[in-house]
Amino acid sequence: MPENNECEKSGxxxxxxxxxxxxxxxxxxxxxxxxxxxxxxLAPALHEDSYATADAxxxxxxxxxxxxxxxxxxxxxRGEDDARQVQRALARxxxxxxxxxxxxxxxxxxxSRAARLLHVPLPEDGVHQDRPVAPAPQAVxxxxxxxxxxxxxxGREVTAEQALALTAQGxxxxxxxxxxxxxxxxxxxxxxxxxxxLALLADGQCHGGLALGPWLPASVLLGRDWAQQACTVxxxxxxxxxxxxxxxLGDPAWLLADWLQHVAAEYGSVPAGTVxxxxxxxxxQKLQAGDRFDIAFEGLGQLGWQF
Numbered sequence: 001m002p003e004n005n006e007c008e009k010s011g012x013x014x015x016x017x018x019x020x021x022x023x024x025x026x027x028x029x030x031x032x033x034x035x036x037x038x039x040x041x042l043a044p045a046l047h048e049d050s051y052a053t054a055d056a057x058x059x060x061x062x063x064x065x066x067x068x069x070x071x072x073x074x075x076x077x078r079g080e081d082d083a084r085q086v087q088r089a090l091a092r093x094x095x096x097x098x099x100x101x102x103x104x105x106x107x108x109x110x111x112s113r114a115a116r117l118l119h120v121p122l123p124e125d126g127v128h129q130d131r132p133v134a135p136a137p138q139a140v141x142x143x144x145x146x147x148x149x150x151x152x153x154x155g156r157e158v159t160a161e162q163a164l165a166l167t168a169q170g171x172x173x174x175x176x177x178x179x180x181x182x183x184x185x186x187x188x189x190x191x192x193x194x195x196x197x198l199a200l201l202a203d204g205q206c207h208g209g210l211a212l213g214p215w216l217p218a219s220v221l222l223g224r225d226w227a228q229q230a231c232t233v234x235x236x237x238x239x240x241x242x243x244x245x246x247x248x249l250g251d252p253a254w255l256l257a258d259w260l261q262h263v264a265a266e267y268g269s270v271p272a273g274t275v276x277x278x279x280x281x282x283x284x285q286k287l288q289a290g291d292r293f294d295i296a297f298e299g300l301g302q303l304g305w306q307f
Contacts, residue, residue, distance in 0.1 A: 036055060036058065037054075037058060037089070037093045039051050039054055039089055042089060042092050042093060043085065043088060043093075045085050045088070046082075046085045046086065046088075046089045047077075047078065047082055047085065049076045049077070049078065049082070050076060050077050050082045050083075050085060050086050050202075052073055052076055053073040053074075053076060053082075053083075053086045053199070053202050054086045054089045054090060054202075056068035057086065057090055057188055057202065057203060058090060058093060060141065060188040061090070061094065061139075061188065064138075064139035064141075065139075065141065066141050066142065066187075066188055066189060066190040067188075067190070068189065069190045069191050069195070070187075070189035070190075070191050070195025070196055070199025070203070071191055071195060071196055071199070073199060073202075074195070074196035074197075074198045074199040077198045077199075079198070080198065080201060082198070082202075083198045083199075083201040083202040084201065086202040087120070087121070087201075087202055087203075091103070091121070091123070094123070094125075095125075096121075096122075096123035096124055096125065097121070097123075097124050101267070101271055102121075102263055102266070102267035102268075102269070102270055102271060102274065103121030103122065103124065103274075104124055104271070104273060104274050104275065105121070105122040105124060105127050105210060105274075105275050105276075106119055106120065106121055106122060106259065106274070106275070106276040106277075107119075107120050107122060107183065107205065107207060107210075107276070107277050107278075108120070108255050108258075108259045108276050108277070108278050108279075109248065109249065109255070109278050109279040110248065110249065110255075110279075111248055112248055113249055113254065117255050117258050117259070117262075118201070118205060119258075119259050119262045119263065119276075120201070120204055120205040120207065122204065122207055122210060123204070123207075126207075126208070126209040126210060127209070127210045127211075127212065128209070128210070128211040128212065129211075129212045130212075131211065132304060133292070133304040133305065133306050134182065134209075134211035134303075134304070134305040134306070135306065136306055136307055137184060137186070137208060137209060137307065140186060140289075141186050141187060141208075142186055142187045142188075142189075142192040142193070143185065143186060143187070143192065143193075143286060144184070144186070144286065144287040144288065144307045145184070145185030145186065145206075145208075145284040145285065145286055145287070146182055146184055146185065146284070146285050146287060146293045146305065146307070147182070147183045147185060147279075147280035147281075147282065147283070147284055147285070148180070148181075148182060148231050148233050148243075148280060148281045148282045148295040148297070149181040149182070149183055149252075149277040149278070149280055149281070150178065150179070150180060150181065150252045150277065150278065150281075150297065150300065151178070151179045151180070151212055151275050151276065151277045152175050152177070152178060152252065152253060152256065152275070152276055152277075152278070153175065153176055153177035153178070153179070153215065153273060153274070154174055154175065154176070154260075154270060154271075154272055154273065154274045154275070154276075155174055155175060155176030155177070155218070155272060156176075156272045157269055157270065157271055157272050158174065158260050158264055158269060158270045159264060159268075159269045160264040160265055160268060160269065162264075163257075163260045163261045163263075163264035163265070163270070164261060164264075166256075166257040166261070167257065168253075168254070168256070168257055171253070171256035171257040171260055172221070172253050172256060174256075174260075175218045175221070175253070175256070176217070176218050177215040177216065177217065177218060178215070178216045178217075178218060178220055178221060178300065179212045179213045179216065179300075179301065180213040180295060180296075180300050180301045180302065180303050181210060181211060181212050181213065181277050181303070182210070182211045182293065182303055182304075182305045183207065183208075183209070183210050183277060183280070184207075184208035184209040184210070184211075184305070184307075185206050185207070185208055185284050186206065186207070186208030186209075187200065187203060187206050188203050189203060193206065210277065211303060211305050212275070212303075213301045213302065213303040214301060216300065216301065220299065220300065221253065224299075226245065226247060226250060226251045226252070227244075227245040227250065228245060229244060229245060229247070229281075229297065229298065230242060230243070230244045230297070230298040231243045231244070231281040231282060231295060231296070231297050231298070232295070232296045232298075233285065233293065233294065233295050233296075234293070235285070235287065235291055235293055235294075236291055236292050237292070237294075241282065243281045243282050246281050246282070247280075247281055248279050248280075249278065249279055252277075252278040252279060253278070254278075255278055259276055259278075281297075282295075287307045288307075289307065290306075290307065291306075291307045292304060292305070292306050292307070293305050293307060
């Protein structure tokens, strides 16, 4: 790829693939005039400079392989709002959630309580519930990364006005269910996890899929000492790795008020039944094709995923 100064001299654009079928696409597909979504009609809030980002991610998902560098398209987005609008545009193109309500599944978190929180909606067709072992991913773009997490479920609808008034305790009292979860980590950019932050956000913040264990009542949260919460992970039934008190925020419910305020401000309200996962106990574990990953949270349940 040319250096930045070479592009300045030659005038090469950061996204030559924009609005054109990628090299190697089957001839019968290249002949289709309407193969790309009409972003102006489908997602009128998407800024034209972000079309190339949406195009690249759309092609990657359509073909099941990485098609572009995140470093090439990130400069075309003016900020975080553009990145979020790209994900919304893709959601409409692929029907990840109904257009008339907020997404039902979210991932939220940060590296520490001092860092800025990020809240990202998840494609609903990639969520596996009530399966003792989730199925292998249909497409792998860069990696089979997995994280052991805890999911929290909202018990009733929350309006934007109600969300603004929430305290940490008030937000916790709205939760009616808890489940262990495994998030599959993957990236659709050719530069993988090294892609710029805006490109990763537009791509759903490294999300590949989510598996949820059986729901437990929220009462299991009462008096729980998260600093001592144990989580054990195993790969292919091998030696267990034990983690305790390793959640980046110290408490998976710590961000609930901020998450509810973000979702309600963006969508008007947060529907009852909306689910959020809030960070990993075991970091990101890298797997190979065919590996099985099992987690067990003491007092909360267990879950497996076959990769």
